[in-house]
Amino acid sequence: MTASLLRSGIIALWSALLFLPFKGLQASAVLFAVVLLFVPAFTVSASIISPFFKKAGVGLERISRMMPTDRRYLFLLLLPALTVPFVAQNYIIDVAVLAGIYIILALGLNVVVGFTGLLNLGFVAYYAIGAYSFALLNTKLGLGFWTAMPASVIITTAAGFLFAAPALRLRGDYLALVTLGFGEIVRITLNNWDSFTNGPNGIGGIAAPTVFSLSLNTLSTFYYLVLFFVLLTIIVMMRIQRSKVGRAWEAIREDEIAASAMGIQTIRYKLYSVSFGAFWAGIAGCLFAAKMRFISPESFTFMESVLILSMVILGGLGSIGGVIAGAIILVVLPEVLREVQLYRMLALGAGIVLIMIFRPQGLFGGKGASPRN
Amino acid sequence: MFLQQLINGLTLGSVYALIALGYTMVYGILELINFAHGEIYMIGAYLGIIFLGFFTAVGLTAYSVPLALAITLLLTVIVCSFYGFTMEKIAYKPLRSAPKLSPLISAIGVSIFLQNYVMITQGATDKVFPAITGDAGFTMLSTRVTFLQASIIVVSAVIMGLLQAFIKKTKIGKAMRAVAQDKSMASLVGINTDTIISITFIIGSGLAAIAGMMVSTYYGLVNYFIGYSAGIKAFTAAVLGGIGNIPGAMVGGILLGLIESLGSAYISSEYKDAYAFIILIIILLVRPAGLLGKASEEKI
Numbered sequence: 279m280t281a282s283l284l285r286s287g288i289i290a291l292w293s294a295l296l297f298l299p300f301k302g303l304q305a306s307a308v309l310f311a312v313v314l315l316f317v318p319a320f321t322v323s324a325s326i327i328s329p330f331f332k333k334a335g336v337g338l339e340r341i342s343r344m345m346p347t348d349r350r351y352l353f354l355l356l357l358p359a360l361t362v363p364f365v366a367q368n369y370i371i372d373v374a375v376l377a378g379i380y381i382i383l384a385l386g387l388n389v390v391v392g393f394t395g396l397l398n399l400g401f402v403a404y405y406a407i408g409a410y411s412f413a414l415l416n417t418k419l420g421l422g423f424w425t426a427m428p429a430s431v432i433i434t435t436a437a438g439f440l441f442a443a444p445a446l447r448l449r450g451d452y453l454a455l456v457t458l459g460f461g462e463i464v465r466i467t468l469n470n471w472d473s474f475t476n477g478p479n480g481i482g483g484i485a486a487p488t489v490f491s492l493s494l495n496t497l498s499t500f501y502y503l504v505l506f507f508v509l510l511t512i513i514v515m516m517r518i519q520r521s522k523v524g525r526a527w528e529a530i531r532e533d534e535i536a537a538s539a540m541g542i543q544t545i546r547y548k549l550y551s552v553s554f555g556a557f558w559a560g561i562a563g564c565l566f567a568a569k570m571r572f573i574s575p576e577s578f579t580f581m582e583s584v585l586i587l588s589m590v591i592l593g594g595l596g597s598i599g600g601v602i603a604g605a606i607i608l609v610v611l612p613e614v615l616r617e618v619q620l621y622r623m624l625a626l627g628a629g630i631v632l633i634m635i636f637r638p639q640g641l642f643g644g645k646g647a648s649p650r651n
Numbered sequence: 652m653f654l655q656q657l658i659n660g661l662t663l664g665s666v667y668a669l670i671a672l673g674y675t676m677v678y679g680i681l682e683l684i685n686f687a688h689g690e691i692y693m694i695g696a697y698l699g700i701i702f703l704g705f706f707t708a709v710g711l712t713a714y715s716v717p718l719a720l721a722i723t724l725l726l727t728v729i730v731c732s733f734y735g736f737t738m739e740k741i742a743y744k745p746l747r748s749a750p751k752l753s754p755l756i757s758a759i760g761v762s763i764f765l766q767n768y769v770m771i772t773q774g775a776t777d778k779v780f781p782a783i784t785g786d787a788g789f790t791m792l793s794t795r796v797t798f799l800q801a802s803i804i805v806v807s808a809v810i811m812g813l814l815q816a817f818i819k820k821t822k823i824g825k826a827m828r829a830v831a832q833d834k835s836m837a838s839l840v841g842i843n844t845d846t847i848i849s850i851t852f853i854i855g856s857g858l859a860a861i862a863g864m865m866v867s868t869y870y871g872l873v874n875y876f877i878g879y880s881a882g883i884k885a886f887t888a889a890v891l892g893g894i895g896n897i898p899g900a901m902v903g904g905i906l907l908g909l910i911e912s913l914g915s916a917y918i919s920s921e922y923k924d925a926y927a928f929i930i931l932i933i934i935l936l937v938r939p940a941g942l943l944g945k946a947s948e949e950k951i
Contacts, residue, residue, distance in 0.1 A: 292737070452935055462928050467922075627762070635746065635758040
C-alpha cells in the first residue's frame, strides 16, 4: 500500500516537475494533485475494468472476423448511406463527403502499409499530385470531370511507379523516411512553382463534375458520386485482397525473404502495391479538387499523411472494414470535438502511442492482420 | 560572400550535428528513428526563453549575462534530458519486442503530442528570445563573424569532442558500444541494457537541448513547429554521415549546414528546405550506409 502510494507520489511529482517551466507553479500543483489521485484510482479501476476490456476486445475481433467475409453486411450498410442526403442537413452531408474521400485515401494507403507492410509517410504526395493534375487539366485545358479524372489518375499512378522503382530497394524505416522526403519535396515544389501551380495561392475555379450533361453542383448529388467511388474502392479492395496479387503482398509483409524463396518476385509486387495505392490516392485527389473547387499546398502537409496513416492504424492494418471505421472515426471525431479543438491533436498523438502499446493491431484488426517481425 | 556563407553554414551545421548525434546514438542502440527527437530540441529552445526570462525577471541577467546564460543552459539541459528519459520509458520501452514499425509510429505520436503540448501551454504565436547577446563580433579575412556564431561553433566542437572521449574512454561509453553491437550479448555479460538505453536518451536529449538553446539565441525566434524541420534535417545529417556512426553525424551535420547555406545563396533560397530531402533521398539510394558508415549484412 505504502509502496504504491510512494509510486504514485513519484509519478505525480515527476509530471509536475516536467510541466513546471511551461505553465508555472499553480498549474503544476494542480497537475500534481490530479495525477496523485488519478494513478491509484487508475490502478484500482484497471483491475475491475480489464476483464470488460478483454471482452470488448474479443467482441471487436468477432466483428472484424465477420466484416470482410460476409458481404451481406456491406449491403446493410449501404441502405443508411443511400438515404443520408434525404434525412441529413447540409453540414452532415458535407462531413460524409469528406469521410468518403478519406475512406478512399485510407484504403489506398492500406494497400501499401497494411497489405504489403511498407510504411509510407508521404502518401499525401500522391493525393496532391492527383488533385493538382485534375485542377490543372480542368482549369488550363478545360477538360471535363470524366476525361480529366482518368488522365490525372494515370499521372498519379505513374508518379507512384516512377518514385517507387528506385526507392523500393530500401527497407523498413529507411523507405519510410524516403517517402516522407518525397511528400515534402512535392509540397515545397507546389508551393514555389508559381508559374505552373500558382504557388501558395492555389488554384481556384475548378468546374463541378457532370453526369450526362447534368451538373453535380449540389452537395447531395456530389455525395452520390463519392459514394459510388467509395463502393468501387471497397469492392476492388475485397477482390484484390483474396487474389494472387493480394496473397503475394501478404506473404511479403509477413516475411520478405521467405516470400522471395517461394518464388514471389518481391520487387515487382511491391511496385504493384505502391502504384495501386497511388491510383486510389489519385482518385481521392480528383474528388477532393472537384468538391472544394479550390486547392492549395496547405491541404497537403505532412500532418495530412500522418492523419491518413492514423486512420489505417486505428482501424487495423490490413483490415478493410477496420480502415473504413478508422477513417470515419477520425473525420467525425474532430467535428464532434469542435469545442475542445485545441486538445484534439494532443489526444491524437497520445492515442497513437496508446494504440501502439495496448492494441498494435488496431481497434478492429484481427490477429491475422497484425504485422509481425 | 562565399566566406560569409561558409561561416553561416558552419554555424547552422554545428547545430544540426548536435541534434544528429541524438538520432545516431539512439539508432545505433535501438535501430529506432526517434522521430520525436526534434521536439526535444524545440522544447530546449522554449526552455531557454522561459528560464532566461525568469532570470531577467529576478535580476540575474542584469548582474551578469554569461552567468545567466550558463545557468539557463544547465537547467535547459537537465529538464530536456528528463523529457527524453520520460519519453523513452512511456512510448518506446513497452515496444521493445514489438514489430519494427510500431516504435516508429509511436514516435510520430509522441512528436504530435509534444508539439501540441507546447502549443497549448505556450501559445501558437512566435516567441522572441531576449536579445541580450548583441551582434558584436570581429572581422576576419574581410568576413564578419559575430561572437555568437563563433561561440556556437566552438561550444559544439568542444561538446562533440567530449562526447567522443566519453564514448571511447569511459566504462559507460564502452557499455553503450557493446549494447549497440549486440543487445542480448551485452546483457549476458552483465550490462544493464535498460539503464544504458536510458542514458543514451538522456545524453541525446541534453545535446538537443544545447542545440535548441543556441538556435533560439541565434535566430531570436521560436515557435512550436521548429522541431519537425530541424529534426528531419538532423536526421538527414545522421544518414548522410552514416547512421549509428558518431563521427559520421558530426561530419554529416556540418556538410548539410554548408550545403543549405551555399545552396540558398547560389541556387535558390525558395527551395532551401527541399535540399535536405533531396540529399536524403540521393544518399539513401546511392549509398545507404552513408559517407562514413559500413554497409551491414542483412540478418536473417
